[in-house]
């Protein structure tokens with residue numbers, strides 16, 4: 001299946017829904033990947049421990065109700081970035097200032113390592129930029145690669161694009177549920193992701209949402225914010 005950037009943005013010629021239940025790569029017209037779905041990428045014990053931490057009281061007290069373009073859900077935002085290029089900002093999310101927040105990031109570092117490694121295979125140029133931006137930074141950044149992460153204790157369900165993201169995100173799917181596929185309307189793709197699966201996607205470009213689900217569903221999103229990588233906001237909003 002091919003999708004051009006224009007089609008993805010303008011939403012013309014929407015293809016039919018394809019139900020995808022196997023690992024796959026979706027590319028644009030330049031043959032560049034825009035979405036890579038990898039089933040059972042993460043070792044089950046590591047991913048189960050991450051999933052369990054959604055109910056860990058130490059981490060849960062960092063959580064708050066998040067209301068944004070993704071919809072209302074419960075989550076913990078973790079991230080920090082340092083000034084680049086003069087117009088960038090230096091900031092921390094409140095949770096990343098806490099010991100519990102830092103412990104969370106240290107505890108699951110094997111997962112961040114796997115995500116960063118696979119991201120480098122998918123887009124080496126992006127990976128080099130990300131490592132350079134965060135390299136001399138602090139250990140807090142997820143494996144010196146992803147500057148920003150959100151533990152979604154419950155999954156947001158509104159159709160959205162992550163407009164602050166610098167292109168790529170790695171979505172680690174968590175929980176035990178039925179339904180809850182990730183839907184990309186302009187790709188016509190319904191991805192049946194389960195706990196332990198990974199979705200690497202251009203979350204800035206691609207509209208996406210989680211379809212209704214029964215049971216417990218959450219996720220961990222690792223990404224980079226545009227300003228952290230390139231030193232200026234992509235656009236005003």
Ligand SMILES: O=C(O)CCC(=O)C(=O)O
Pocket residue numbers: 070150152155156162171173182208210218219221
């Ligand atoms: O929970 C999911 O699977 C998707 C989450 C998402 O798209 C987001 O947090 O931006």
Ligand SMILES: [Fe+2]
Pocket residue numbers: 070160161162203208
């Ligand atoms: Fe998203």
